Amino acid sequence: MSYVLHMRWDNLFDDLESQLEAELEADDVGLRVEEERLRLARLGLRDRLVAIATDTLGSDVPVRLLLGDRRSLDVHFITLGRDWASVNRIGGPSSYCLVPFAAISGIVLMRAQVQSSLASPAAPDTLASRLGFGYMLRDLCRRRTAVEIVQSRGEAIHGTIDRVGRDHLDLAVHEAGIARRERDVAHIRIVPFDVIETVRAAV
Numbered sequence: 001m002s003y004v005l006h007m008r009w010d011n012l013f014d015d016l017e018s019q020l021e022a023e024l025e026a027d028d029v030g031l032r033v034e035e036e037r038l039r040l041a042r043l044g045l046r047d048r049l050v051a052i053a054t055d056t057l058g059s060d061v062p063v064r065l066l067l068g069d070r071r072s073l074d075v076h077f078i079t080l081g082r083d084w085a086s087v088n089r090i091g092g093p094s095s096y097c098l099v100p101f102a103a104i105s106g107i108v109l110m111r112a113q114v115q116s117s118l119a120s121p122a123a124p125d126t127l128a129s130r131l132g133f134g135y136m137l138r139d140l141c142r143r144r145t146a147v148e149i150v151q152s153r154g155e156a157i158h159g160t161i162d163r164v165g166r167d168h169l170d171l172a173v174h175e176a177g178i179a180r181r182e183r184d185v186a187h188i189r190i191v192p193f194d195v196i197e198t199v200r201a202a203v
Helices: 002-042 045-056 111-117 133-143
Strands: 063-066 072-080 084-089 096-100 106-108 146-151 156-164 168-173 187-192 196-201
Touching: 045 072, 045 106, 045 111, 072 096, 096 133, 133 156, 133 196, 156 187
Parallel strands: none
Antiparallel strands: 063 072, 063 106, 072 084, 084 096, 096 196, 146 156, 146 196, 156 168, 168 187
16 A cells, blocks of 8 residues: 555656646746847847848848839948948949948848848947948048939939038039039039938949
8 A cells, every 4th residue: 555655656746847847848938938039129120230241241142132212232241330331232333332221121031041130149349330321421521532322212413522410411413433623513412311322432
């Protein structure tokens, strides 16, 4: 009889232990799911772009950026700033250009790229990562570099940046391929940052 009771107690403790292990494992799974949900909730667009750029570094596969009015750019990332990306555009003249994050209406990914784009940011904190779009425009202004600016409705304007404000720039509009000379400036155009899709050095 004592043997039977001993077996029943053993079975009871075994059942309790199995049940407790199952509950603890379920709690761990639930905790991991919640932690992942919170991690994803903290990911910003820049984080996703950093992961995509890291994943495609050295790859021949371009990333397609969707812009306004159904336009798109197939690009390889070069540098990611605080709110802009410098990219090599596949095809077209002068492939190097700046794209402000605000101009990106979507990013087309292959299925294999989706999971890697969700990785936690591992890129080091570099000087470029702290520089804003306005800083880059001020650098082009300081260098007196002739530029082509494509706006959100698709219009491309050529000229030289005369000055850069907090959220806009003044562009001395002139023909592409020439230096800024007062006699060649057609007019000055104020361009808000939020209508800029791409900026490239004109050639």
